[in-house]
Amino acid sequence: MTIGDAAKASGVNAKLIRYYESIGLIPAAGRTASGYRVYSSSDVNVLRFVKRARTLGFSIERIQILVGLWQDRSRSSAEVKRVALDHVAELEAKIAELRAMSDTLKHLAHACHGDERPDCPILRDLEEGGGSCCHEPPPCPSLAGRGRE
């Protein structure tokens, strides 16, 4: 199997296969006399494993660990589960971060008329650093210390 065949069989781009080899995620493939990389069906299985893991958002670093565990018959499922749950924790943290951004912006956009007039709470928030998302008429002197230190 050439790299192109392995790419088709695994769903991983030939270019990406070379990259994965270059960073040591997968072992260096064998070569023909003329220098072409040669792959077996078990190499393709590894590539598919990597592809699926990437689809689930695992970093290359964690995939390296997972591949190692996968090929280690004396692994414990606890080890695998820990890697997975570490990743879940990172995903959840990222989701919470994006969720906060989105909610803030939805709130601001909701308060924005979205018409031809220039007045806009979104820009006001960006200008003021988000300190006072609610832009009430009273000049709120209590906010004097807002964000400048």
Place this chain on the structure above:
Amino acid sequence: MTIGDAAKASGVNAKLIRYYESIGLIPAAGRTASGYRVYSSSDVNVLRFVKRARTLGFSIERIQILVGLWQDRSRSSAEVKRVALDHVAELEAKIAELRAMSDTLKHLAHACHGDERPDCPILRDLEEGGGSCCHEPPPCPSLAGRGRE
């Protein structure tokens, strides 16, 4: 004000200020005779605007647009709102993607005993490409509707 002062006042790293200048996000600062960059308090306001926009996850490209609208007195709030809602849509798409990953992994991790035995549904999923996350003997047709499509 030197770049260090502007950094302190705006909360944007001096290095990042130079970077923002280099990519054209902010205009090139004035210089002293000896080549030091000089900033005014309005420059600091721009930097704070950029910082807040980055905090809300806006791309540099969109921040450029937002800064332009901010400084355009004849802007319409509709333009600003559209930029914001485009960004919200991207955030929501990303959240959905991460949510799907996280849910799949949580499901798999839940099914994993997490003990000293090597048998692990997480690795099985990665191996099989996620085609059959439920590896039960019965093909569980009742689960057809939930999130799997």
Place this chain on the structure above:
DNA sequence: GATAGGGCTTCCAATGGCTGGAAGGTCAAG
């Protein structure tokens, strides 16, 4: 045997949004 095409090889560069370091100039205080 020449040629055309596809696939393979390597290396380099770019993406986004920074961050770090090296090598050197500048400035104020002691």
Place this chain on the structure above:
DNA sequence: CTTGACCTTCCAGCCATTGGAAGCCCTATC
């Protein structure tokens, strides 16, 4: 005058790819 904190530029790296250029290999056709 020296120290040290600041400033300057440039280069390189992070993550996980993707793209392109230049050139070799292999097969098929004429």
